[in-house]
Amino acid sequence: MKIKYKIISLYYFTKIEKDLILELKTKLLKYENNDISGLIILGEEGINGTICGPQKYLDELYAFIKHFFKNDLNEKISFSDKKIFKKLKVRIKTEIVTMGIRNINPNSQNGDYLDPYKWNKLIEDKNTILIDTRNHYEVKLGSFKNAINPETNNFREFPKWVEDNLEKNNINKKYKIAMFCTGGIRCEKATSFLKSKGFENVFHLKGGILKYLETIEPNENLYEGECYVFDKRVSLNHKLKKGSYSICHACGMPVSANDKNKIEYIEGIQCHNCVDKFTDEDRKRFAERQKQILKKQKVI
DSSP states (O other), X not given: OOOOEEEEEEEEEOOOOHHHHHHHHHHHXXXXXXXXXXXXXXXXXXXXXXXXEEHHHHHHHHHHHHHHHTSOOOOXXXXXXXXXXXXXXXXXXXXXXXXXOTTOOTTTSOOEEEOHHHHHHHHTSTTOEEEEOSOHHHHTTEEETTOBOOOOSSGGGHHXXXXXXXXXXXXXXXXXXXXXXXXXXHHHHHHHXXXXXXXXXXXXXXXXXXXXXXXXXXXXXXXXXXXXXXXXTOEEOTTSSBOSOEEOTTTOOEEOHHHHTSTTOXXXXXXTTTTTTSOHHHHHHHHHHHHHHHHHTTOO
C-alpha cells in the first residue's frame, strides 16, 4: 500500500528559555525514526516549521509540539504522495523568521488577525493598501489581485521597502493596510514592524495563503495563481495539491512549463533566470550533476 504523507506547517511566537531550546531540539529529532521529515526552526522568539510524515506518526509529533507550547500553532494541513523533505532538520536561530530588526515582538504588538471571509471584505475595499510580504520569485507564481509586490529578495529587505515606500512618501498612518504571506509568520512580524512605526490600522491574513486556500470556498476564492512553498513540491494549486512549477537546479528559482520551452532552458544546467549568472565551468559541473541524477533515476 502506498504511503500518503501528511504535511503540517506551523509557527508560534512565544518566549522560550535558552536552556529549553537545546532540550526541545533533541526531543524533536527522535521522531525522525518514524519516517518524519521537515524543517523546524527554534529560537528564543518561538517556533516555525513544516513537518511531513505518515499521518499516525506525524500526529504524534504534532501532539508533542502542541503540548510543549500549550497554544494554537497556526497549523496548515495538506497531503502528498511523496516525502517533501529528505530528512528532519531542527535549526536554532536568533529569529524564527529573519527580519534583522531588533526589538520587534509580535507577542506584545501586532496587527489584527483576519479570517479568510473578513479578509475578502477588507481587500475588496478600494481604500485598503494590500501588500504581499513574500519574495519576488514567490509573488511571480500567484497573489491577490491588486496586491503590491515589494520586489524583495528576502524578508530582511522588507523594512527598507517600508521606509522607502511608505514612510518617505508620508503614507497616512491611519490608512488600512492589509498584509499576507504563505503561512502567516512573515506578515504577522511585518504587522508588528509597521505598528512600531506608528501605523494604526494594520491587518494580516491569519494562517496566510495556505490557510486561506484550505478554508475558503472555491466560488469565494480571490487568490490568483499558485502558491510557492519551500519544499520539494515547489508550488501548490488551489486544492493544496502539487502545482505545475518545478525548480531550476542551477539557481533554485521556480520554472513553469512555459519557462522550460524557452531557448535558455537546459534541464539541471540553466534557465532564463540564471543564463548570465554562471561560468562555463559552473555549467560543466551542473551537467555532470544532472547526468548523475538521471543515472540514479535510471533515465540513462
